[in-house]
Amino acid sequence: MDAMVRELSYAQAIQEAMAIAMDMDERVFLMGEDIGVYGGAFQVTGDLVDRFGTERVIDTPISELGGAGVAVGAALTGMRPIFEFQFSDFATLAMEQIVNQAAKMRFMLGGEVSVPVVMRFPAGSGTGAAAQHSQSLEAWLGHVPGLKVIQPATPYDAKGMLLAAVADPDPVMIFEHKLLYKMKGPVPEGFYTVPIGKADVRREGRDLTVVATSIMVHKALDAAAALEAEGIDIEVVDLRTIRPMDKQTVIDSVKKTSRLMCVYEAVKTLGIGAEVSAMIAESEAFDYLDAPIVRLGGAETPIPYNPELEKAVVPQVPDIIAAARDLVRGVR
Amino acid sequence: MAGASKAVNDSRANLPFVYRQYNAEQLRNVLYKMYLIRRFEEGAEECYTRGLIHGTMHLSIGQEASAMGICMPLSEDDQITSTHRGHGHCIAKGAEVKRMFAEFFGKTTGYCKGRGGSMHIADVGKGNLGANGIVGGGIPIAVGAALSSKMMKTGKVVVSFFGDGANNEGAFHEALNMAAIWKLPVIFVCENNGYGMSTSTARSTAVKNIAERAAAYSMPGVIVNGNIFSEVAEASNKAVERARAGEGPTLIESKTYRHRGHSKSDRNRYRSKEEIEDWMSNRDPITLFESELREFGFIDDKGIEAIRGAVAQEIADGIEFAKASPSPDVRDTGDYVYTEQA
Ligand SMILES: Cc1ncc(C[n+]2csc(CCOP(=O)(O)OP(=O)(O)O)c2C)c(N)n1
Ligand SMILES: [Mg+2]
Numbered sequence: 001m002d003a004m005v006r007e008l009s010y011a012q013a014i015q016e017a018m019a020i021a022m023d024m025d026e027r028v029f030l031m032g033e034d035i036g037v038y039g040g041a042f043q044v045t046g047d048l049v050d051r052f053g054t055e056r057v058i059d060t061p062i063s064e065l066g067g068a069g070v071a072v073g074a075a076l077t078g079m080r081p082i083f084e085f086q087f088s089d090f091a092t093l094a095m096e097q098i099v100n101q102a103a104k105m106r107f108m109l110g111g112e113v114s115v116p117v118v119m120r121f122p123a124g125s126g127t128g129a130a131a132q133h134s135q136s137l138e139a140w141l142g143h144v145p146g147l148k149v150i151q152p153a154t155p156y157d158a159k160g161m162l163l164a165a166v167a168d169p170d171p172v173m174i175f176e177h178k179l180l181y182k183m184k185g186p187v188p189e190g191f192y193t194v195p196i197g198k199a200d201v202r203r204e205g206r207d208l209t210v211v212a213t214s215i216m217v218h219k220a221l222d223a224a225a226a227l228e229a230e231g232i233d234i235e236v237v238d239l240r241t242i243r244p245m246d247k248q249t250v251i252d253s254v255k256k257t258s259r260l261m262c263v264y265e266a267v268k269t270l271g272i273g274a275e276v277s278a279m280i281a282e283s284e285a286f287d288y289l290d291a292p293i294v295r296l297g298g299a300e301t302p303i304p305y306n307p308e309l310e311k312a313v314v315p316q317v318p319d320i321i322a323a324a325r326d327l328v329r330g331v332r
Numbered sequence: 333m334a335g336a337s338k339a340v341n342d343s344r345a346n347l348p349f350v351y352r353q354y355n356a357e358q359l360r361n362v363l364y365k366m367y368l369i370r371r372f373e374e375g376a377e378e379c380y381t382r383g384l385i386h387g388t389m390h391l392s393i394g395q396e397a398s399a400m401g402i403c404m405p406l407s408e409d410d411q412i413t414s415t416h417r418g419h420g421h422c423i424a425k426g427a428e429v430k431r432m433f434a435e436f437f438g439k440t441t442g443y444c445k446g447r448g449g450s451m452h453i454a455d456v457g458k459g460n461l462g463a464n465g466i467v468g469g470g471i472p473i474a475v476g477a478a479l480s481s482k483m484m485k486t487g488k489v490v491v492s493f494f495g496d497g498a499n500n501e502g503a504f505h506e507a508l509n510m511a512a513i514w515k516l517p518v519i520f521v522c523e524n525n526g527y528g529m530s531t532s533t534a535r536s537t538a539v540k541n542i543a544e545r546a547a548a549y550s551m552p553g554v555i556v557n558g559n560i561f562s563e564v565a566e567a568s569n570k571a572v573e574r575a576r577a578g579e580g581p582t583l584i585e586s587k588t589y590r591h592r593g594h595s596k597s598d599r600n601r602y603r604s605k606e607e608i609e610d611w612m613s614n615r616d617p618i619t620l621f622e623s624e625l626r627e628f629g630f631i632d633d634k635g636i637e638a639i640r641g642a643v644a645q646e647i648a649d650g651i652e653f654a655k656a657s658p659s660p661d662v663r664d665t666g667d668y669v670y671t672e673q674a
Contacts (some may be wrong), residue, residue: 033529033531034526034530034531036530037601037602038529038598038601038602039599040599041529059536061497061536061537062467062498062500062501062531062536063501064501066502089465090466091500093466093502111337112558120526127387128386128387128388128410128467129387129388129451129453130387130447130448130451131447131452132452132464132465132466132469159347165385299665299666300669301669304446304447304660304665305438305446305447305448305451306438306449306660307442307662308438308662309438309447309661309664309665310663323576
């Protein structure tokens with residue numbers, strides 16, 4: 001392995017990106033609940049307060065609406081805040097500032113201002129935290145012009161996309177699946193960026209395009225590995241950014257495989273899967289389809305506490321395997 | 333916890349409030365319940381450590397007098413909204429520990445049928461409108477319940493429990509203002525344990541005492557030592573009387589301390605061992621209440637032993653009940669999302 005590349009966890013990769021951003025640019029600072037001495041609810045900020053001090057690693061009161069608004073105001077006037085929500089679910093308390101203010105300010109003021117704020121949202125289920133601490137709300141924000149919404153799936157992307165987000169002149173919302181925080185992967189030292197708005201083909205295949213987001217990228221890759229033995233060859237596209245979406249990569253993939261399945265943890269209806277499917281149906285790739293499009297998403301329910309139910313309401317590897325097999329063999 | 337009775341004995345005239353207000357049996361029952369809360373949470377913690385319970389939990393060990401004191405003047409019809417640190421409120425409002433354990437174990441016999449877990453635990457039948465995963469989330473809901481009480485003329489009083497951290501959410505301020513302008517029968521109970529997760533009130537809150545915020549909404553703001561049962565119960569009695577008389581809301585700040593970390597993932601780096609030790613050894617609410625009961629002759633060592641023994645048995649039975657209960661069927665994930673209609 002290259003000397004410059006280490007194995008870091010997803011959380012460490014984000015922490016390193018924030019440290020680099022703060023080292024490079026004095027305007028960058030962190031705000032959030034318990035991100036200082038506590039190190040953040042998921043230890044993502046860790047010991048950064050020891051390095052950068054409480055002036056640049058600011059513990060806010062439990063005030064999401066106000067806190068997010070303060071970050072927006074600081075971004076509007078020259079600073080580069082990175083605001084951590086303790087759980088993505090608490091974005092609901094701050095929707096006003098995110099949706100009405102951050103997203104629209106540049107537009108409403110005729111391009112006279114910009115709002116280079118970065119917001120981080122620990123998201124998703126699988127930790128037994130029940131209905132108000134397990135949601136996947138990225139499509140809510142993905143629906144708002146003016147915001148950019150990303151879902152890095154690997155430590156490498158988490159670092160590179162965060163650095164791209166800090167450099168971006170517009171508000172960037174980062175959804176980080178909580179179960180990814182401990183996942184390790186190769187991460188180069190130093191500064192690099194991974195572009196916002198570019199999908200990544202994680203695995204090439206002939207028979208079926210699986211468009212996945214966040215943790216589902218890994219589940220789709222596991223499913224693809226399992227199906228290889230059956231002679232089913234799956235292409236896995238990691239969407240990485242849901243707004244603005246990289247349509248071309250998905251279109252090209254579907255033109256090659258002639259089949260499309262979307263896999264995501266958020267509630268199935270009115271979400272990413274609907275968007276990707278409709279985008280394909282509207283594109284030249286539609287004529288290439290050999291089978292109906294399939295969406296695998298979360299069940300139409302809040303996330304339950306009971307661990308078996310919790311697993312049952314989001315797509316798991318066996319679900320992806322079964323659905324992919326049916327789709328390729330023409331059962332559907 | 334209804335049924336406040338007249339002083340039974342003139343010799344109690346100089347004793348603190350609860351010893352004048354309640355009889356020996358009622359007071360011994362309070363001690364029982366405080367132990368029940370403590371042992372329930374210790375039991376839940378142990379089950380968690382042994383991997384029998386998943387997720388996380390927020391223990392209120394050290395805050396038992398606050399929950400019990402506030403609920404003392406409430407009748408079964410009165411209602412509460414609770415918090416993520418809500419096991420004590422739940423038991424104080426009359427829940428059975430076996431169904432609470434069952435909820436923690438994710439079983440169908442649990443209060444939330446295994447869907448809610450610790451953070452949403454509530455015996456709705458006993459007037460508990462829910463623990464809450466959202467800091468401050470229950471405060472406006474309590475005001476809404478108080479509005480129902482007023483509009484439906486039910487005479488119910490509603491208590492909203494929340495922490496010191498919650499008083500910096502907008503919902504707190506909006507809710508208090510509405511309760512005041514409409515003179516609603518609601519009591520806001522801030523259980524100030526000094527910290528919202530790792531953030532001390534000194535670092536998070538502009539006023540020294542959260543009770544001072546009552547002034548902004550033209551309601552009484554009362555500070556009590558939350559570890560002294562009698563002080564809490566006395567303030568609660570007054571606030572309940574005021575609410576029932578249609579005079580409007582009260583804000584009670586109950587100063588207390590949590591012995592355990594914020595949740596199961598807390599390294600306790602924001603407070604000193606000495607501070608925790610001091611609260612545990614010198615200001616434990618159960619120890620304080622127990623010694624008063626003994627000193628004033630309401631209970632003797634044998635009585636205390638009997639209570640501890642009975643509580644231990646109820647806890648052991650509760651855990652057994654939870655273990656033996658059935659898990660929900662994974663085909664039933666769609667249940668309770670909407671109201672079932674014929
Ligand atoms: C809206 C919202 N923000 C943040 C959290 C995460 N969180 C849960 S409890 C807590 C601390 C609450 O402090 P306090 O209100 O003082 O109650 P305590 O935990 O001390 O009982 C935090 C930050 C949350 N659950 N909801
Ligand atoms: Mg607190």
